[in-house]
Amino acid sequence: MTDVPPDSGPAPRTRVAKRVIPCLDVKAGRVVKGVRFAGLRDVGDPAELAARYEAEGADEVVFLDVTATLESRPILSDAVRRTAERLFIPLTVGGGMRTFADIKEILRAGADKVSLNSAAVETPELITRGAEAFGRQCMVVAIDARRAGERWEVYTRAGTRPTGLDAVDWARRAEELGAGELLLTSVDADGTAAGYNLGLTRAVVEAVHCPVIASGGCGSLAHVVEVLRDTGADAALAASIFHYGLHRVSEAKAALAAAGIPVRP
């Protein structure tokens, strides 16, 4: 069973480009790689990398604080501040924000949007409060989902804790609560480099009105093309293909353009 899209009839016209979003995993103020594997390695300064991605044509940048502890917060704020200082494209920051004060602090440091994951599930009114105070365009809800039979279940705490929530239902609810965008990660696909989860992405896109960023599983430019061509997702997030030096953001844009997908050159 697929979900019925909220609007039938021909797709309304828009000229909005599909977005390519590099994601930086940040630990103690540095970009790291190999997060989900042993042997975390320092790959550089977030401000430097973010500026390089902007120069390569990134449409936005996402920071994910993988330490996400109370002690790491001032270090994160400082990294956000230094990055925002140099960046002239939108910056989204996620990881470990629990309270309204956390959201405010990260936005004040220069983030354009905050991404809430566990906190959104555990304290849904935080989404509403943030949207009322800062506008829903500031509030991204990150959904980590794992296949459970014919459906997908929401997980929190870095994909370790099952919540019993259906991912498609939660996506709808998050939008109702005030999310302006969803960052949808397939926990099954994440780290496999075998491609995005197209079924999950399609199901969520069809259930909501707000933009959806697909994440998890990107291992090649063909995967970026596939998810943006076949699912209705508005943006593709990728980490490893960009910072392992496999590809430049500009190459992803060129591959998308060659496939007839509208992108900002």
Add this chain to the structure above:
Amino acid sequence: MEPLLTVVDYGVGNLHSLCKALDRVGARTEVVADPARLLAARALVFPGVGAFGKVMEVFAPVAAELAARLRGGTPLLAVCIGMQILFEYGVEGECAGLGVFPGRVERLSHPKLPHMGWSPVDHDGTGCFRGFAPSPYFYFVHSFAPVEPPGAGAAVARSEHGGPFLAAVQTETILATQFHPEKSSGQGLALLRNFVEHVRRF
């Protein structure tokens, strides 16, 4: 040195991005929250954070005088919500704007809202758009937009999300953009640079 641009603080959001971008293109800015102080400014900036009704509440004590100054030639850069409140009426908040331009600000008709991301802007190559390639991409985040043409003498640029909407309006002294030049990378900075150079010559 006197600041070139006076940026209005509506008290709701982060003005830093826009100030930083203006600083990058060489304009000194000051941030002012007291609306009475806006009337004496050399040139104004209405930033792009906030909601229609809330922003008009801030302007309420000086709305008529401010509109008169803007019609009379005080230079203005207005971004997103800052652009919207220049029109006569906004359906968001259901209240009157400054009425510098005729027309209403309506909800976009596309089911996917907000319109978030980069869209091409069709401009006529005049004013601050001089030197731009046709249809450059700028970054948008909005659910409402002015949909009716402004008065004679104002040049417009258009984009589309559901239906066509005004992506920018400019007169001899006003540059108003529905998109965020401060988030639009090199194209946005180039546009801001053109505005700042224009204000300096004024």
